[in-house]
Amino acid sequence: MDRLFWHRGIHLPFWQSIACFVLGCILSLFLLNTPVFFLTITLVVLVGVLTISNLKTKIVVISALLFGLAYPIIYYHCAYDTHLSYIELQQKQLIKGKVERIDDYLYTYRLSVKPAVLGTEKIAKYKKLTLQLYLTKQSFDKNTVRIGDTITTRAKLKPIVPVVNEGIFDRRLYNFYHGIKYKGSISNNSLFKVTREDNKQRARFLNFSEYSWLYSAVLFGDTSKMPRDFKHISRQLGISHLFAVSGLHMTIVFAFSYWIIRVCCLLFNKFNRLKVLPLLVGILSCALYLHFSNYATSAQRAFIMLCAFCICWQINRAYIGYRALMFALLCVFIFNPFVPLTVGFYFSFAAVLSILLSLDLIKKFKIRSYLAKFFVVQVAITITLIPVTVFFFNGFSIYSLFVNLIAIPFFSVVLMPGILLVSLLSALLQTDLFILLLEPLLALIVASINEFNDIGSWLNLPSISWQLTVLLLISSLLLLYTSYSLYLTLPLMVFYLSQASFNQEQLVIRVLDVGHGLAVLLSYNNQAVLYDVGAKYSDYSYVKSVILPTLRINNLRLMRTVISHDDNDHSGGLTHIIENGKLSTISGYGKACSFKANWLSNITFESISKNSMFKSDNNNSCVVLVTYKHFKLLLTGDIEKKREQALLNDRRIADIDVLISPHHGSNSSSTDAFIKHTNPSWVLHSVNAYNRWKFPSLKVVERYASNNIKQLATYHGAIKVSVTDTNYAVSSQKQLKNYWFLVD
Structure with missing residues (x-):
């Protein structure tokens, strides 16, 4: 065991201090999110330190832990704490900076710019700040700007708020780590000056x-x-x-x-x-x-x-x-x-530690063949990284x-x-x-x-908690050191597999975070019904990036897909639903919006029919009432005032539990009469942050609030409603992952 403590040749407090500093940094990052677990670790560490007989060693180690707790906060204010005020976001800002990357999209070029000047402030080189500026292809060609050029322009900026969904890569953490904070568009009548330098390309190829x-x-x-x-x-x-x-x-x-x-x-x-x-x-x-x-x-x-x-x-x-x-x-x-916010950190250090332990294993068993050595090392890396891979990539x-x-x-x-x-x-x-x-x-x-x-x-594989991931990782590393680790590894594996195969008999409603659009996934007993599919932009769609991964992660089989109406933000991803072999699931689209069925066990899906056709495509949205025992959910698409008035006499939609706000909370919808008739306990707005329509409308928010109705929007991340036999609970992804250093 001596080699695991590294005390030969260098005093033990040095290595203890490093461990405590690193632990302090990790605690500082996640302390506010899981206080009980990390406070327990802190107490265990402090108790362990206090058992050391040498007073000088105690002081050094505790000081390292305290410095580790404070260092991320100090670093944040030095490197990351660069924010524009509300007033500055309402005005065009002077931007001067170097182009570090250019992404070519269907209609635009996206420039990643490291600013030297932003507004009236000079930005120090050590500051973690990157702007994403969009050039339209109608106004600019591909030779307008190149990587390495310095541009000077003016643009109105707004914060970048990525979508956050259950079990899917959290781009908020990626953007924060790399300092990607604001985005804006450059029009052809804006100030735009390019200073071209002699770019030394990495290579001609x-x-x-x-x-x-x-x-x-x-x-x-x-x-x-x-x-x-x-x-x-x-x-x-x-x-x-x-x-x-x-x-x-x-x-x-x-x-x-x-x-x-x-x-x-x-x-x-x-x-x-x-x-x-x-x-x-x-x-x-x-x-x-x-x-x-x-x-x-x-x-x-x-x-x-x-x-x-x-x-x-x-x-x-x-x-x-x-x-x-x-x-x-x-x-x-x-x-x-x-750095613990990045995926590569865990893979890199875990892989190297497994290599070092496997080399000790090779020496222990005196393996001489190079092929055998390579095989042992590769097996060690594979076993060690499985828990990490399952945690980050769900398989x-x-x-x-x-x-x-x-x-x-x-x-x-x-x-x-x-x-x-x-x-x-x-x-x-x-x-x-x-x-x-x-x-x-x-x-x-x-x-x-x-x-x-x-x-x-x-x-x-089903999603795995980070606590279980840590335990499995430690046990797999110990397995390379001693076979007795099986007594820890096997019970953990049995626990994980039993949890993964356990089927909870409850209705789960996920209002997915798909930016400006709508996608509601209802699941029960490993089967699912999808209401709307979000938008599609060129080859990108929320079906491929959010909906299908959510189905895979939760081991759900899609039984039905209902499209409310033919707007891109509701039906844009339909082509990718069809491409993935889900054509047979499409029901209730357009004129076919007439059904009453139990697509999920004893859960009733009932369309609320129209007495007549409306001129507006929004008002022709397929409205669906979902009933499960005591619980009622109303899916409204983009209906507006006229359709809402036509529904006021329908007693089926009175006193519902959860309402998906009509037309994303637009002031053209959610009339006071409709709110009073449906009388929901919760209203959920499917919108993206800082959208140009300013949904949900402030008047609509005030209207629901005046009726004592609780509200939640998907710009706080995907919303999850868990319905049991007697009750239901509403939560959002950002509430579950509320990091202190993230500022929307």
Whole structure:
């Protein structure tokens, strides 16, 4: 057990202090969200510290914990606390900054700009702030601005508020970590000045090659230009890590530069004695590579551990991987204590720790074969990362172990060195010949990976709590150290599987966060009914990004799909419903809105028919009453005043429990008479934050409030209504994940 505490050669308080500092940072990030659990951990740590006999050690360790608690707050106010006031958001602001990224959409270009000046304030370089500015293709062409240009313009900005849904990637945390806060549009009559610099492209292939996205992904971990289908297949196969800069990439870059300088030193006797020169060049090359990879967490960790290895090698001291990993953890947290908000942090450190433990296992059993060693390491990584993968992606790749046994050696020996060599030669000799020679190999790789599109290699699993994830991760790591860990791992697995297979007999209503639009998913006994499908923009739709993942995560089978009316924000994703084989589920669309059925067990879905057709498509919306024992839900689509008046005599919709607000809370709807007739306990508004129509209308909000009706909007995240035999509960995703550092 000695090696797990790393106390040989360095005093134990040093490692305890690092652990307490890191723990303090994590507590500071999440303390307000789960106080009981983290306060318990804090008390356990403090009790453990107080048992130390040495008073000096107690003071050092407690000080490290307190500093860790305070450091994220200090860092936040130094780096992240840049906000525009309400008055500033109502006016156009002067923006001057460097273009870091350009995304090409159907009708617009989206520029990611790092501002140097915003309004009347100069923005320091260390500030985490990025603006997203949209240029319409009607007014600007693709050569108007390039990456690396400095632009000066004026734009009216508004905060970026991503959608938040249950079990789906929380983009709020991603945007916060990268400082992506505000967005705005630039019209052709706005001030727009471009200062073009001599952009030093990373390499010529970024513009020349058909597979420039693959070069960027392999070399720098930049997957922004990677085709969506290819990215999806890579994740399904479990090889996404190959396109994230890690220790494997850093080792290849170091070895490449080290041996070039080493050979040069051998050729020139004058430099043969400078044995430190190859090490310095290797480290400098890796530092440059770290910069090009945009300081990804895994790249930082790999660089720090590599530097530690080089120092130990040079001073002839033993390199202890656990110490290097612990020191890298400290450095990463000092660089940015909000790093636990990123997915890559957990994968990177968990994978390396599993590698170190597996190497000890190899020594213990005296395994000599290189193939056997590689197999043991790969098995260790796979087992360790399964809980993390299930937590973040609601499943894991079935074939990842076997695919990586082939992919990693090929990537390490052929692909990465080949692309690196071609890139350097093309940049030095200013020729595209080498790129052309590599193109057939890249085409073969892409085609081969695309062949795995339909093999079904991904196993979907129900969502897992982070507490259980931590316990499973710890038990899997301990499993590499001692077989007695099975006594912890097996009960946890049985508990998780029993919870996953347990079928709760209750109605669950999810008003999904689909921006400006509507999608309501009702589920019971692993079966679901969908009312409206949200919007579709070009190839993007909320069906693919929100609805289908929600069905998979919760193991739901879609039985029926009801479309209220033919507006994009309600029916735009219908084509993707059909493409995914759900055509047979569509019911009650348009004139077919006439039904009374029990699509979900004993839950009644009843359309509220119209006495006559209305001129307005909104007023022809398919209104549906859902009844379950004591509970009533009314789905209203986009009905307005005239349709509401026609419903005032219908006693079926009187005294309902939950109302989906008509027309997203527009003032053209939700008349006082309709509110009094339906008399809901709750009204739910499906809207996005800062929408241009300012839904829900302030007058409508006041109208519901004056009738003592509780309200909730989806700009607080997806809303969940859990209905039992005797009661029901309403909650939103942002209420469940209310981080102190997030400001909408």
